Amino acid sequence: MFILTVAETTLNILYEQHLINLTLQGKRPAAIDGYSRAVRHNSNYFDPSPDSLTTANLKNHFNSLIQTHSWNTVKIDRNGLQSAQSALSIHVLNSCICIEGFC
Template structure:
């Protein structure tokens, strides 16, 4: 890397380390994530924020062959942290658009038969609810025996509920 690119990397690297520390990452995590970024820089001899998704894929393919899965996993987490931070700070959207395809919104379709059954069920439930309320009202406030006609009419209505 030339001196200008090295300065750029050093600046980004320092910000990366600072962000790791601010987020409360442990010392070993910070070391592992920093090592992953340095390893990526050394492999491509350029600043990691300029890499394309194809380059990262080829790098991971080589990394899987030469290192353990735990190293690959930790490096992946380190890259994710670095690129998420970089995208947030510098609007790098190279990786954001990679492999993303549009998906149309789905429409909610309700079967008309089900809708009719649901409507009739709700109607019956509401009728039953009304009758229970009416029965409770008639039980709590029965017509008095002062007016026998009303009382007998009430007694005839009551079994219907």
């Protein structure tokens, strides 16, 4: 039997809300896929769910991501997290990271 932790349950709820919000915003399937992949990718990188990330967590994550991925991937991850956070009224990301003038 598989039992979800509270953090996993919270993440699943936030993830489902994010998918619904992207669909209601009229995002294209490719954007929904990219943005939702960013949320999953970041939830695998961090133990906490997106609603408990700090500015330091995000700076460290994006710094390491820049070293191993293309700028396009970094920007999609950033946009996906920003979309998820704004839809869920979380404002950590909005004030912490600009990537080569892309804020």
